[in-house]
Amino acid sequence: MAETYVSGVAGRYATALFELAREAGAIDAVKADLDRFSALIAESDDLKRLVRSPVFSSEEQERAVSAVLAKVGIGGLAGNFFKTVAANRRLFAIEAIIRGFEALAAVERGEVVAEVTVAQPLSDAHAATLKAALDQMTGKSVQLAVTVDPSLLGGLKVKIGSRLVDASLKTKLNSIRTAMKEVR
Structure with a gap:
């Protein structure tokens, strides 16, 4: 694979998720879940506020994200990833993380x-x-x-x-x- 770099916090998370997905042979499945979550953010002002606002604690973010994921049926590697991002108070970077993952997946597919x-x-x-x-x-x-x-x-x-x-x-x-x- 050609070397592709995505930088910053989002880049580190995107690269880690991509490597896990590649090892599990689940790049397409994870990308589909990321796309679904991205669409949810675009559709919901409340979810946008949760993702972008520093007011919410990591526990509140993790609880809310878990509820959203359960409701829409996102689980597995992507679901665990979203929960980890929330627990680490990095939800503010989730949109950049998704873009970084998509860039890495695109390079993988040529x-x-x-x-x-x-x-x-x-x-x-x-x-x-x-x-x-x-x-x-x-x-x-x-x-x-x-x-x-x-x-x-x-x-x-x-x-x-x-x-x-x-x-x-x-x-x-x-x-x-x-x-x-x-x-x-």
């Missing part, structure tokens, strides 16, 4: 993850066209991680590894504004 930020949701046809163009550009299978940011106004930003292509209308307007200030 894929590249492109972080795409758009002003409006992409249609299936546009997503397929963008994926095909990025596949051709990188020579690898590219998985799109799309987020919507209406402040871009239009266009998109694509980040693959350390390369960023910013073709957003917001950036273009800011460039024009800067150029106009320099003309005066």
Whole structure:
């Protein structure tokens, strides 16, 4: 496997979980559970608050996470991992941990993850066209991680590894504004 590094607290946790999942032959199962938990965070303001707020004690976080996991049926390696993260008061980093795990899993599968930020949701046809163009550009299978940011106004930003292509209308307007200030 090519060396891939994810840094910081999230990187250490993501790498540890990835190594455990690889040893158990459960990378896909763990990724599915991580995706489900990530979707729960996106859907629930209460869960977001629990994950991000330093007000809750580790016992409260662990109890709440255990209840959520039991309700949605996440157990095994991922379930134990979430409980450990809560017990260690690292829930604030769970979203970065999930992204780190996904990056490691993508490298294991020979894929590249492109972080795409758009002003409006992409249609299936546009997503397929963008994926095909990025596949051709990188020579690898590219998985799109799309987020919507209406402040871009239009266009998109694509980040693959350390390369960023910013073709957003917001950036273009800011460039024009800067150029106009320099003309005066």
